[in-house]
Amino acid sequence: MAFQRTVDFFASQPVRVSAVLRVPLIVLILVLVSVWEVDHWLPEVYAVIIGVYAVAAVVWLVVVLRGPMPRWVEWASTAVDVLVLVALCAVSGGATAALLPVFFLLPISIAFQDRPVLTALLGAATAVGYLVVWIFYSKRDDNVGLPNVVYMHVGFLVWLAVATTALSLVLVRRSARVRWLLEVRRRLVSESARADDIRNAELAEHLHDGPLQTLLAARLDLDEIRERIPDPALDRVRAALQETAAGLRSTVTELHPQVLAQLGLAAAVRELLRQYENRDVVVTADIEDVGQPESQALLYRAARELLANVNKHARATEVSVGLHRKGDRIVLVVADDGAGFDPARVTTSVASGHIGLASLQVRVEANDGTMDIDTWPGSGTRVTVTL
Template sequence: MSAGERAAVIRVATAEQWWERFFRYGPYGLLGLATVVSAVTRELIMSRADVYTVAVLVPVALLLQLWRGRDPSGPGSRAARFYFVARTLLASVLTWCNPFFSMFAVLGYFDAGRLLPRRAMRAGMLATAVIMAGSQSGSGLPPVSLMNWITFLILLTLHGTLTMVFAQISNREADQVRTQVDTITELESANARLEQAMVENAGLHAQLLVQAREAGVADERRRMAAEIHDTIAQGLTGIIAQLQAVTSAAATDPELAGEHLVRATALARHSLGEARRSVHNLLPTALEHDDLPGALKKTVTTWSERTGVRAEFTVTGTAEPLHDEVGATLLRIAEEALANAGRHAAASRAGVTLSYMGDEITLDVRDDGRGFDPAALPPYRGAGGFGLGGMRARAERIAGTVEVETGPGLGTAVCARVPLVRQDREAVG
């Protein structure tokens, strides 16, 4: 086995171990975090009856989790189904008492495919979507006003889209596993006829096939996770911000509230389109009708209107038609860099520059915000958030690099540099 193959095996094993640890210990951490946050906010959100209810149900949820740890039955078993249903019911009541318990309820998105039969998986995810939408709509369930109903329905649509994406991921992984198993079975039958002469070679061949299948599944999971983060998660963040503005302005300025509601609806439609394209591995919506400079200009303008931060976009050099993967990578990096600036930088100005430089193309995203200490960031592990580590991973897939210049109080500059791979002339024509 070569060094590269050994590294691939180690990466796949590490990813699988990480997911196993998450499904084993993640519920305890999320339940504990939700309980702490709810305790801090109890005087603002919860009634006395809610506090008593939470005090009873949190230990019940903990006991349920301990029972599950002692009885790890396989997917679709009676014990696994009972655990999922019981945990979902507990999470819904806890979320009703305090919306911050949605941090515990979100587990339904991740393990419905591991615990429920395939025919019941979508129903389990839909139940989770209803809980999440109710917790984020501002009034819990049921909604108490027309504006809350509108907010709830928009969020439910977005979470329903998220359900569709997760179900598609699970179905695709299951189909891929079945296909690979059939292939392995056929190859094992063929190798059996040569067993006397090629015993060692056949064993190695089977092992490499299993590793390739697992690596393919892990790569597909990472790709879809990155797409969800870059499209649906950021879309949800923008929608929530717009809907919060609607709630704030509804009583004093109905016209302004209407404008925010229109923006939230537009973001919802855009996120739905991105979700469908992520499932089918298509180009970002912005690149379907525009070249990269046009798509980046619209992205910067939209981000500036949504965040209120003054932003400028500049192109240097002679623009050329780029390969789809290059354009999509740079657009996603720009979206992530701007999203980070909007969430963390507290900037007053930002700038995006796209430079065509012969055989390479660079993208610079800078802001005058608070900056940060790069050494204080945790290492990127290919899961969870998709910040600087995710941008570097995207660039490295097309032989590029991402560099960051920043410091506390010095603003931030993100520079992505990738090879300029031109679009095939026949494809352009």
């Protein structure tokens, strides 16, 4: 799961891929500069440019790995790469061998941005620019001609421009397909959840107006009989009726909590936590009044599912529940000091029929939310749901 989160993190913004690829590219240039003798026009300026570029690339990598970046950053970072390439060519006097990796790898780094037109333009400009600086270099020095290998390199660069453009087109189409499939999944899960809510509401109404009312009427009739004919057997029957009625009320509340519709999410979660007051678990609550957000039904279901998992599997002695609003998002946190588990079991348990957490995660993600599970065997569990 940690590996999957890493993959998703890099896939979410192509600028991260470019930032990672840029560092080894600069290292390669530095190695080649140190190995080959380069005929610099301005060697001090060349060293300053490549040094500042290397430091900036490392700092930039740290920045982009810390969080999401605006879309325009991709254009800006590519523009800086091109400017640095032009500056290095200018101060070195031409297309030196130490700059060859930049010409070949720059189009590849831009291909990950899912912008075919930009990829094609940059690829073509790289091929033309490489030929131009070699012509300029050969004209500047009469002892240096225009080697035939330059034309081969230009041909490779043109092919690379076509290949990276095709790659970018494929990535764009696949990304569109993935987005469409995710939207279809979101709609299906949303419709399924809506159907479940309607069914639960109908079932709760049926239980409340049918069997529960029948039990309550039977208990009243039994109370009248007990007043006339005291009998311990009748007391036991009344206790059984009372327990069954309480169980039905609890079921009706779970199926369709009225407090959720009437008082909001915070009150509903507090009511849910009261069920744990008489158990051997210390419950700590930090619940903020978040009103009645559109996602309150799913958040309530998440709190109920997570607390049920703690009760059934965690063997915990302490449970903490937090509910807060952060901007336009609601954050629910349920943590315990129990047994914990291997996060990989969330997916593998589906095959064995245990779909609670996996189903909840699908519902949360389908509603444009996130569900982060931080756990390990013996270290407790912390689940954060953001909607």
